[in-house]
Amino acid sequence: KQEVTQIPAALSVPEGENLVLNCSFTDSAIYNLQWFRQDPGKGLTSLLLIQSSQREQTSGRLNASLDKSSGRSTLYIAASQPGDSATYLCAVRGNNRLAFGKGNQVVVIP
């Protein structure tokens, strides 16, 4: 069974600092990895998807890397803003389903 771990569980950073969120998974046989954002009481917003053959994806201030062989992904958020405060979820796609971590809860302090 695929196990996904996200470290740290929670973190607070001052506005303007770069954020680094880590995700690890136990089974490297994945189709893709997706990073989501979840605001309190809301659904999930897809941020980035990295195919298993890719090493990274970028969108604006966000950059996600994937090292499939070591079972790791990192989400970088440059120059954090208070509006980046949310929970960030990492999910790996196996057969027919996404396996999620518990999330990184981020607070950006103005």
Added chain:
Amino acid sequence: GAGVSQTPSNKVTEKGKYVELRCDPISGHTALYWYRQSLGQGPEFLIYFQGTGAADDSGLPNDRFFAVRPEGSVSTLKIQRTERGDSAVYLCASSLNAVGTPDTQYFGPGTRLTVL
């Protein structure tokens, strides 16, 4: 709005009652997924539809849970004899699932189910 929609947004029921949760996927998306998210946890897979058929229902916790997608679009998740442990947010997602596409899953806002 072209996103995934779910109704109701909140549902409060009593233990032992029957509930139905509805999901309207993005138009043209052939794949539909149900997940369940408990407080402080990531979503857990329940069931996956490809078209009208349940291609993978191995995540359903027991036979009180059932889902249908009769016309390959809207899906309904049905829970019989609800228990307090069923309380959670039920999330629906859809994807295009076409060959050569990234197959991003797009999520709805969820239905918060509370069983008293």
